[in-house]
């Protein structure tokens with residue numbers, strides 16, 4: 031029988047016990063597919079894409095959310111709360127709906143991609159928009175949850191990081207070993223922290239022969255880990271990673287330094303170009319923030335920081351369908367033609 035979900039698959043490596051409910055929405059077990067075209071263009075031995083947009087709510091957040099929600103249920107909590115640039119709120123809202131919790135999400139007003147906002151609302155969460163960005167929202171909900179009997183499910187909740195590390199396990203299982211390089215977008219820095227933990231855990235236990243170099247991508251207008259200090263008014267087209275003061279800053283720095291990796295900034299133009307090429311050359315539609323992983327890998331290959339001939343994996347953290355507005359700005363509406371074969375043939379020949 032197929033085993034569904036992160037808790038069932040990795041119970042022995044997660045903070046779960048006999049009283050933890052083994053809930054699932056079917057998260058995890060996402061494909062890691064080879065990107066032949068772009069991999070060859072970069073001169074890599076191989077390039078794989080970890081398709082985290084195929085999780086139930088369309089992003090990697092479900093891996094950590096299932097653990098955080100299971101622990102909240104175990105503790106008897108009735109309300110979960112998060113600040114979010116969108117994906118955390120979509121995931122929290124879906125798990126809360128299914129497992130009988132109240133969900134409150136606090137988002138930057140006007141700063142969340144339309145599909146993500148829609149998800150939170152469709153699943154019945156209370157959605158509150160604040161003036162200011164994600165950093166202000168996170169500060170406010172941390173304070174709120176210190177004072178009220180609510181469970182905070184942002185990645186400052188350690189169960190989130192534990193769940194998210196399972197993606198590193200899956201990569202090792204699917205490829206047979208860890209890659210040389212793991213490229214990943216960095217916003218609040220929970221995910222890079224989680225992957226590094228997962229890779230170290232399997233390596234320590236003899237389940238992989240090497241540790242990857244961790245290569246993190248931040249958007250140039252929201253790159254606190256590159257400039258070395260918090261950024262007051264972060265700005266980028268990649269709204270998911272529009273974060274100026276990452277909560278897991280130290281985890282990201284440790285991942286970078288212990289793995290002899292790097293965290294670099296990529297421009298919005300580089301991000302959108304990487305997103306476009308993933309769509310047109312590899313058939314994968316990820317959201318802009320996710321494409322920062324490929325953009326930073328490409329920049330690192332160009333600069334020589336990553337040598338050709340390496341085996342690389344890019345983590346594509348979320349589905350492109352969540353943020354149709356950003357890409358549609360560069361697209362034309364479909365051309366209208368009469369419904370007859372001759373007209374279709376003329377239009378095709380003229381294209």
Ligand code: AN7
Nearest residue numbers: 114115117118217218219220221347348
């Ligand atoms: C698609 O949903 O922070 O570095 O509130 O949605 O672990 O923060 C989302 C982050 C990358 C960055 N890619 O991961 C939120 C939120 C996508 C994301 C990131 C996010 P972290």
